[in-house]
Amino acid sequence: MTKSHSTLSALTLTAAASLLLAACSGGAGASGSASGSSSGSAAAGGVTCASGSITAVGSTALQPLIEQAAKQYQDACSGATVNVQGGGSGTGLSQVLSGGANIGNSDIFAEEKLKPADATQLVDHKVVKQGWVMVVNPSVTGVTNLTKDQATQIWTGKITNWKDVGGSDAPIVLVIRPESSGTRATFKKLILGGATEASGKALTEDSNGAVTKAVESTPGATSIIGFAYFQQNKQSLTGLQLDGVEATVKNMADGSYKLAAFGHMYTKGQPSGVAKAFLDYMLSDPIQKTLVPKLFYAPVQPGS
């Protein structure tokens, strides 16, 4: 009885697991032929074409850029299919590690998320720089700039009223991301110097959209949102300078604006086939010089 029961449950689990795996990796089934058959080498726009199908999964912050790039790449190379999916940086890293995706998109370094033994299996491709903007509800007046130190005091709960940083007399309402968020990890590292946020006194929202909605509708609210999202919501949010530097593509590219970090595309081992061709394309001029600034990201190399 016991034996047959355990056999049954083992079967159950195996079947469930394979079902789920099949569902997850559905798009990544046929990976690009490793032979790297570069059928149309160096086509018109400097695009190297390879044929096959790959999947890039992960960061929702990078997703708009990679989706657009994938579309352009597929237009140039008819034999290639690049599926782009969201799911979050953690999903991207674990999927590329497990082989469920060919490329894992992440806002943060794999070393910050994965065990060291796992992280070393992945190869980092820095494809872009992305920035975030500190935003406040427009009801707060008199604040246009925060220093790193002021931001830290606000986010750790030491400053709780806007009048203490030169603004109007209004309580500060913090809107933060969940602890697992890549945005929160980046902000914590770059601005807070690792200090712990006052999460017990804050609202938590998980996406740029939800954060934007919460800040624009709550008087005194402040948060950080992706630079591209800020550009679309300039009317309803006030963006702040950081240490006197304004968030612009130029300032992010040359490093003078500090709240910016690399967007990563990870592969397991060195890429080949379509994955390699597409990653090369991500660093090519049509992407770095045209698409990247158009979508309010900054190029990887300041000069490019």
Add this chain to the structure above:
Amino acid sequence: MSTSTLTAASRLLGRPRFLDRLDLPRRLVTAAAGSMVLIVTLMLGFVAWNGIQIFLTPGSNAGSVFSTAWQPLANPASFGLLPFVTGTLAVTMLAVAISTPLSVGLALFLAEVAPVWARAVVQPALEIFVGIPSVVYGWLGITILVPWLRENFSGVGFTVGFSWLAGSLVLTVMILPTITSIAYDAFRAVPGDLRAASLALGTTRWQTIRHVLLPASAAGVLTAVILGMTRAAGEALAVQMVIGNRPTMPTGLTQPLSTLTSQITLDMGNTVAGEPWNQALWTMSLVLLLIAVGFVLLVRWLNGRRQTF
């Protein structure tokens, strides 16, 4: 019956074709039932297996699951689930407490009081209610309810509006049609003879409702309430949008809190499979599933006790 109809009938009945002998319809419905049971079993098994992983992983600090501290990045990490379990129960129970009198009253109105034309209006309205996607409820909640609470009741503590009460109010509206329609069925199931006998004794309509109808349908009404509770406990999106998702123990009606579903959706995409943090999310799913299974068992037990006439 015309001759041609008879011929057609005899053609159908008289010559069993190969397909008929296979009896496909019976096999199809059996397969449908079987696959449903299989899928439920697989899902329960899969969630349970993942839900216990944190207890099987050395160094995952699994004991912290029973604490109130949710600090996945602290050293050592702490994965206290109590804030979320409490939050789920708090939001659910308050919603059910508000929704039950409204729904049962509405069901009574439909079953006992409403003229035919009123029933013809209210019933489709309820069905539309059920069909509204939860994101719409959440969107209305964050656009209308949350600012309304903040602007009118900041004096009593609704400083941001995102709160336990906001979550419960959104759920109240969401589960209202569920409870109403099932309670309505329970009232209609009470035989007319009982009503007639009661009224023949000279009771008023209210006395009949109070002393005959409600006792006779009590188990059915409780079933309705519990199914409403199940829907409330499992709702993620609409609640997440209005409760503020503060991962601490609930501190009051006016304050933000977090639920099992909201925390799972917040962290799901950003944790890596196999790490204790991700395992803790699976444990939350398991707890949620157990809550749902508990509710279902309660319903079945109540139905077993239901009086038959």
